[in-house]
Amino acid sequence: MLPYKNPELPVEDRVTDLLDRMTLPEKAALICHSRMTAGPIGDLPGDLFPSSEELISERGITHFAMMAVPDPVTMATWNNHVQDLAAATRLGIPVTLSSDPRHGWASNPATAHSGGGFSAGPEPIGLAATDDPDLVREFAAMASAELRAVGIRVAFHPMADLATEPRWARISGTFGEDADRAVRMIEAYIAGMQGGTGIGPDSVACMVKHFPGNGPQAGGEDPHFAYGRDAVYPGGMFEHHLRPFDAALAAGSAQVMTCYSIARGIGVREVGASFNRELLTGLLRGRFGFDGVVCTDFNVVTGMEIPGVVSLPPRDWGVEDLDDVAKTALVLNAGADQLGGESDPGLVLAAVSSGAVPAERIDEAVRRILRDKFRLGLFENPYVDVDAAAKLVGASRGRELGRRVQARSLVGLKSAAAPVAPARIYVENIDPVIAAGYGEIVSAPEDADLALVRLKAPYDKREGLLESAFHAGSLEFPAEEIDRLRTIAERVPLAVEVYLDRPAVLTPIAEFATVLAGGFGADDDLALDVLTGRAVPPGVLPFDLPRSQRAVEESRADVPFDTADPLYRCGHRCPRA
Known part of the structure; x- marks a missing residue:
């Protein structure tokens, strides 16, 4: 038995032995954290992406972010397929599969995914709304077990x-907005996902993101796009935004992902964090003492091309004039170990052969990457039990826990005495089959005893496949929508629940709604229990709800609780709770 294959040896000894056996091309491949889409054994029709055989067997890449995850059986089978490919390579380095969150309600191709048969809770902001670290730890442990069952071993979460x-x-x-609560939730989440302060065979390794903080984005725009490249600190609160990251690292987060944005006005070079040595080596490695894997957010060197579907430029903010090899060298020398979204090891090889990146820096990165593969137990058993995955993922225990967390996350904002067991109800954006259990459904508000409406927080629609998935812009409902809802309220008592993926301006709705609640992802029946008075919503508001859009525009992006005279304060609970 070769030393690196011997589980009786210390991890560091195994890492050293394997590192000494690797060629430079093999090391370069390990630095690429590429993408993959699972499916029936085979690849996407039309070869939209390089095949798994090419990526693993020919290029030697062994880290893949899962883009689309199918049902548990297919996903588990796919994991075993790619592990077979990896086992057949010269050194047999196993594949590590990673993923954005998959246990919530959001569906954004770049950030979060619903479906795949996983047990759904609320979005992470809803976990904060429970204000219950023990429940968050339990939910994260359930999510970890489901991810492991299908072969996903690195989580691109939590967000700090x-x-x-x-x-x-x-x-x-x-x-949320409250740093103290965010710290409590992050500590609990990492403990549940990783199973303790370190990682092992029963862990999903957390990759906390987006260091050093994406929260204070100029104008609220997202740094996936050039118009959102700037993080700003007009209130001088940069240190405040580091607090959750400090907590995440103290809690043992195995890995860190950088942010895209340029931190403006904090006294460091104004380039994206992935290229910033002062932030990665000076702050993260030096001050915080982090020695785990640092991965860039995806495609900071090259863009993403899906022929006939989308062509996205690189998020190389502040270094757009550099060529790809120079950008690769800058990332590695800044202190990042992996190139998120990149699938060309030749970039790393060229950076080394040019003399821009020393071979010792590559060894340093590869050592960290291998260390986590060993700690996760992938060299001992990278395979999963397909039948066990089918039984575990989305099973009744997980679904019931997810629903319990959903119910705990609902926040009562305004509550009066709702009609008890209304005979006739008018509903909008609610499954009529589920609503039928709450009364006779009528087609017009004036014929009802109670109107029950579920809404989504407003946003400005953007053009573009990816841009349209990011809800940004105004937080106010259009005037015509407010008028329409007011007309309903004039005819019948109105109960409204709003999905708060952002802090919507609810001021006009609060004036005429009899019941007003906020949610972060909950099944229809759970929302209806709150809106009809069958249940008292126990959640705690995880951010201020501003009184107006003007108050938002006049606030400072980096300062918490800075909108003037908010309609509801962070920490607000249901008046009847």
Whole structure:
């Protein structure tokens, strides 16, 4: 038995032995954290992406972010397929599969995914709304077990960004505006996902993101796009935004993902964080003492091309004039170990052969990457039990826990005495089959005893496949929508629940709604229990709800609780709770 294959040896000894056996091309391949789409054994029709055989057997890449995850049986079977490919390579380095969140309600091709048969809770902002670290730890442990069952071993979560800019499109993935609560939730989440302060065979390794913080985005725009490249600190609160990352690292987060944005006005070079040595080596490695894997957010060197579907430029903010090899060298020398979304090891090889990146820096990165593969137990058993995955993922225990967390996350904003067991109900955006259990459904508000409406927080629609998935812009409902809802309220008592993926301006609705609640992803019956008075919503508001769009525009992006005279304060609970 070769030393690196001997599970009786210390991890560091095994890493050293394998590192010494690797060629430079094999090391370069390990630095690429590519993408993959699972399916029936085979690849996507039309060869939209390089095949798994090419990526693993020919290029030697062994890290893949799963884009589309099918049913548990197909996903588990796919994991075993790619592990077979990896086992047949010269050194047999197993594949590590990673993923964005898959246990919530959001569906954004770049950030979060619903479906795949996983047990759904609320979005992470809803976990914060439970204000219950023990429940969050339990939910994260369930999610970890389901991910492991299908072969996913690295989580691109939690997000440690603070929701201080109400317009930001990624707020639903955060733990809110209150840094103290975010710290408690992050600690609990990492403990549940990893199973303790370190990682092992029963862990999904957390990759906390987006260092050093995407929360204070200028105008609330997202740095996936050039118009959202700037993070700003007009209130001088940069250190405040580091608090959740400090907590995540202290809790043992195995890995860190950088942010795209340029931190403006904090006294460091104004380039994207992936290219910034002061932030990665000076702050993250030096001050915080982090020695785990640092991966860039995806495609900071090259863009993403899906022929006939989409062509996206690189998110190389601040270094757009550099060629790809120079950008690769800058990333590696800044302190990042992996290139998120990149599938060409030749970039790393060229950076080394040019003399821009020393071979020792490559060994340093590869050592960290191999260390996590060993700690996760992938060299001992990278395969999963397909039948066990089918039984575990989405099973009743997980679904019931997810629903329990959904119910705990619902927040009562305004509540009066709702009609008890209304005979006739008018509903909008609610499954009529489920609504039928709450009364006779009528087609017009004036014929009802109670109107029950579920809404989504407003946003400005953007053009573009990816842009349209990011809800940014105004937080106010269009005037015509407010008039329409007011007309309903004039005819019948109106109960409204709003899906708050961002802190919507609810001021006019609060004036005429009898019942007003906020949600972060919940099944229809759970929302209806709240709207009809069958249940008292126990959740705690995880951010301020601004009184107006003007108040948002006049606030400082990096300062928490900075909108003037908010309609509801962070920490608000149901008046009847």
